[in-house]
Amino acid sequence: xxxxxxxxxxxxxxxxxxxxxxxxxxxxxxxxxxxxxxxxxxxxxxxxxxxxxxxxxxxxxxxxxxxxxxxxxxxxxxxxxxxxxxxxxxxxxxxxxxxxxxxxxxxxxxxxxxxxxxxxxxxxxxxxxxxxxxxxxxxxxxxxxxxxxxxxxxxxxxxxxxxxxxxxxxxxxxxxxxxxxxxxxxxxxxxxxxxxxxxxx
Numbered sequence: 001x002x003x004x005x006x007x008x009x010x011x012x013x014x015x016x017x018x019x020x021x022x023x024x025x026x027x028x029x030x031x032x033x034x035x036x037x038x039x040x041x042x043x044x045x046x047x048x049x050x051x052x053x054x055x056x057x058x059x060x061x062x063x064x065x066x067x068x069x070x071x072x073x074x075x076x077x078x079x080x081x082x083x084x085x086x087x088x089x090x091x092x093x094x095x096x097x098x099x100x101x102x103x104x105x106x107x108x109x110x111x112x113x114x115x116x117x118x119x120x121x122x123x124x125x126x127x128x129x130x131x132x133x134x135x136x137x138x139x140x141x142x143x144x145x146x147x148x149x150x151x152x153x154x155x156x157x158x159x160x161x162x163x164x165x166x167x168x169x170x171x172x173x174x175x176x177x178x179x180x181x182x183x184x185x186x187x188x189x190x191x192x193x194x195x196x197x198x199x200x201x
Contacts, residue, residue: 005057007176008053009079010050010171011172012050012054013050014046014172016050020045021042025200027165043164044086044090047087048083051079054079057072071091073101073113075102076148078098078102079098079102079155082094082095082097082101083095092164093159096155098181099151099152099155099175100155103151103152104152106144107145107146107148110145110146111149113117114138121141131193132193143151143186154175154178155171158174170184181192
């Protein structure tokens with residue numbers, strides 16, 4: 001359920017885009033001299049829906065837990081900024097850049113925190129659930145930082161080489177599959193520590 005909640009804006013974006021585009025390559029179908037109202041443009045409506053979905057996420061987390069974590073605020077700020085630019089300039093390039101900016105921001109926070117604040121963000125988030133040696137926490141944090149950096153480049157490659165439809169599909173299927181594969185790989189690598197922790201308990 002947590003994964004579905006985190007992916008809620010992406011799912012909403014994908015659903016609105018595909019529904020309004022009727023399966024066509026629908027990045028700004030009204031780019032002729034007689035532009036359609038932006039509310040009839042699939043990519044623009046999908047972007048607006050994703051902004052609204054992220055706002056709903058923030059409101060729900062605030063209502064349920066009383067506090068919104070920094071990562072969600074960061075995601076909301078970036079989708080609002082780049083999504084708003086897409087709507088204002090009627091250009092899909094801004095919303096296409098959004099995943100890269102978000103992932104690189106995550107990478108910068110994860111990579112920079114140990115250097116400048118002596119804190120390990122991944123450890124801070126997961127330490128209540130996992131008991132790992134310090135060097136493993138450091139390696140895990142570095143691995144996530146590098147992974148998000150690579151995801152950002154993967155999104156740029158998709159923007160360059162794929163059609164608009166292809167990019168939307170990659171954003172939903174490709175990036176999500178890469179994220180799941182990475183999490184599963186990390187789980188396998190950490191399994192021995194989890195087993196050891198159970199034995200001690």
